[in-house]
Amino acid sequence: MASNAVADPLVSRPWRVKRRIREAHDTFTLEIESRAGESFPFTAGQFNMLHVHGVGEVPISISSNPAETALIRHTTREVGPVTKAMRKLDAGDTIGVRGPMGVGWPIEAIEGRDVVLVAGGIGLAPLRPALYRLIAEREKYGKIVLLYGTRSPQDILFKHELEHWRAQFDLEIHVTVDRAIGTWRGHVGVVTTLIARAPFDPLETVALVCGPEIMMRYTLMELGRRGVRESDMYLSMERNMKCGIGTCGHCQMGPFFVCRDGPVFNYAQIKWLLGKAEV
Amino acid sequence: MADASDSQSNPPVDPAPSGPDGERKLLRLPDLDRLIGLLRARGFRVIGPTVRDATIMLGDIESAAQLPSGWAERVEAGFYRVERRDDAACFAHRTSPESAKRHLFPPAQKLWRADGSEDHPQPVVEDRSTAPRLAFLGLHACDLAAIAVQDKVFMGGAYVDHVYATHRRGALIIAVQCTSSAPTCFCDSMGTGPHLDGGCDLGMTELIEGGEPVYVVHTGSEEGAQLLAGLAPPPASHAQVVAAEQLVAEAAAHQKRRMQTEGIKDLFYQNYENPRWEEVARRCLTCANCTMVCPTCFCANIEDGTDLSGRLAERRRRWDSCYTLDFSYIHGGSVRYSPMSRYRQWLTHKLATWIDQFGTSGCVGCGRCIVWCPVGIDLTEEVAALRMSARAS
Known part of the structure; x- marks a missing residue:
């Protein structure tokens, strides 16, 4: 065995965990930095393959601000062996990184438009970098509306940030929960119920959607009903991913490799596949 | 090498020697x-x-x-x-x-x-x-x-x-x-x-x-x-x-089997929901033999593991197959849970989506998948049946 001088996209780079942040009972954020001090530019909506020594590797979208290229954050739910092991990592521990992978949100291409972000559950994490970008250059966009649905008030992610943003006069933030508890005074119902009343001009609007596939399907339908053009809707797809570079075959959806051609797709581009079962 | 994405006949028989030295x-x-x-x-x-x-x-x-x-x-x-x-x-x-x-x-x-x-x-x-x-x-x-x-x-x-x-x-x-x-x-x-x-x-x-x-x-x-x-x-x-x-x-x-490749990409793209898929799925065992013997199938798993001490970690790549349930598994279940969808994925990829991905068919006509299928599913027959069924509907 010898070190290979040519960068191999299947080789993880050892990064350091800076801190772990609890977001909800099953959700946490890992803040990580390169041990080599490398700057890590990425596009909002891209993801990394994160590797826990000896346990395995999973694709996790980047949830931090693209303007910050030294400290990178990933927010994930604990659902499998790798994310369970990730939750046990502490400051100073090593985590393997390959990325950034895939195609992100079309932030520059939608300048001048109203932007409606629709998030379901953990789907808020890949949308947060887009929000940072939009807010950083607020004057370049029309209305900015975030519609966020989650299971219960305890599951609301990035609560302090959402409160902070909601206090701004130029952002519309609407949160809804599937199941309320006694102290909840907000909206109850699935996120699609927020779309009909949300303040945006459908023909001027670009929608960025991320959440469970079923939630996205209904969201796109509802947006269409409001009059948003299909070519103005973008969604982030989830599929099994092993390589992240379009060669292992797992993430295929029709002719697309979701890891390489996505995860963000224009709705018009994949509509013909979305309605079909088990594609 | 000839691009196999469209129907092409073989070059005409040329008895004249070819190659740099010009002589056989x-x-x-x-x-x-x-x-x-x-x-x-x-x-x-x-x-x-x-x-x-x-x-x-x-x-x-x-x-x-x-x-x-x-x-x-x-x-x-x-x-x-x-x-x-x-x-x-x-x-x-x-x-x-x-x-x-x-x-x-x-x-x-x-x-x-x-x-x-x-x-x-x-x-x-x-x-x-x-x-x-x-x-x-x-x-x-x-x-x-x-x-x-x-x-x-x-x-x-x-x-x-x-x-x-x-x-x-x-x-x-x-x-x-x-x-x-x-x-x-x-x-x-x-x-x-x-x-x-x-x-x-x-x-x-x-x-x-x-x-x-x-x-x-x-x-x-x-x-x-x-x-x-x-x-x-x-x-x-x-x-x-x-x-x-x-x-x-x-x-x-003397070849008995033929694949009609004309318009084959559109045929598949327009027939995701053709009833023929259910028919072939009743025979398919989802054993993955066709993907293993296929000379072009490239799907692979990336596996991380350790030695018994947990100290030495190793990453391996191993052939995988779109016929397994694990292949499309994401949190909550597999995307392609029915045998029908897995056979459809294989054949649609091989003969249609491959063309969009790599500018060529994924099939070279070797017939290995026909020979090594335990129940003898023949992709040339399936394509012909799909064409018939598409025409009828």
Whole structure:
């Protein structure tokens, strides 16, 4: 065995965990930095393959601000062996990184438009970098509306940030929960119920959607009903991913490799596949 | 190599010699033995057909004596037997369960390892620089077409696959034109054979004279020409050259199965919900045999594991198959949970989405998937049935 001088996209780079942040009972954020001090530019909506020594590797979208290229954050739910092991990592521990992978949100291409972000559950994490970008250059966009649905008030992610943003006069933030508890005074119902009343001009609007596939399907339908053009809707797809570079075959959806051609797709581009079962 | 994405017929029979030296040579079996020796002396691992496990497999060979002289395959959909033939032909195999894929893209490869006892384990990449060059003897035109397809998959995109590229760039190929076709062959309709059309260093056609094989050889590269010169072969006679081309033309003409490739991408894209898929799914065992024997299927799993101490971690890549439930698993369940959707995924990828992904069909017409399917599902029949069903609806 010898070190290979040519960068191999299947080789993880050892990064350091800076801190772990609890977001909800099953959700946490890992803040990580390169041990080599490398700057890590990425596009909002891209993801990394994160590797826990000896346990395995999973694709996790980047949830931090693209303007910050030294400290990178990933927010994930604990659902499998790798994310369970990730939750046990502490400051100073090593985590393997390959990325950034895939195609992100079309932030520059939608300048001048109203932007409606629709998030379901953990789907808020890949949308947060887009929000940072939009807010950083607020004057370049029309209305900015975030519609966020989650299971219960305890599951609301990035609560302090959402409160902070909601206090701004130029952002519309609407949160809804599937199941309320006694102290909840907000909206109850699935996120699609927020779309009909949300303040945006459908023909001027670009929608960025991320959440469970079923939630996205209904969201796109509802947006269409409001009059948003299909070519103005973008969604982030989830599929099994092993390589992240379009060669292992797992993430295929029709002719697309979701890891390489996505995860963000224009709705018009994949509509013909979305309605079909088990594609 | 011919692009297989559209229906193409084979180039017309050209009895005139081609290749850099402009002349066809004649080799005999002892010359092949010398050729193998020459390659081995130059440090090549020679991979050729040999009888093993009651099949004609591609494996390491050290002499021509290991070639399957006098052996043939009797095949049909879901059926494969090795049996004796009347003459001493060495390259009568067509549908070996193995192809060059096994050697260029090995079924299990270590990618790297990392030592967890270090402060921050640094991946150490498997060193492939000392791997011997591979010399393939006895690949057919469809095999070369398959290599051309995998070249696009592993070396044609933004990332070059290190494992594949290392083996591929060093490979030397001595190919054989098919002088007969198996009942499961349909390369003629895919435009991928049986004529050799470049892609090899030396190309041979096996003739039987008095029960013994002789080889009409043409060169396809400078390295091939040098190798051949080392054997100082006599020229092939005009009659031998014509006989060789005649046999290859007959092999093409005698193919029973055909794939109608015209408009095939749209056919699949418009028929995701065709009832024919349910019909074939009732027969499909989702055993994954077709993906394992297919010379172009490239899906692989990335596996991370450790030794028993948990200290030494290793990343491996292993062939995977779209027929398994795990293949499409994401949190909450598999995307393709029904056998119908998994068969549909395989065939749609092979014959349609592949064209969008790599600019070529994923099928080269070798017929391995027909032979090695335990229930004899025949993709040419499925495509024909899909066309019929699409027309009817």
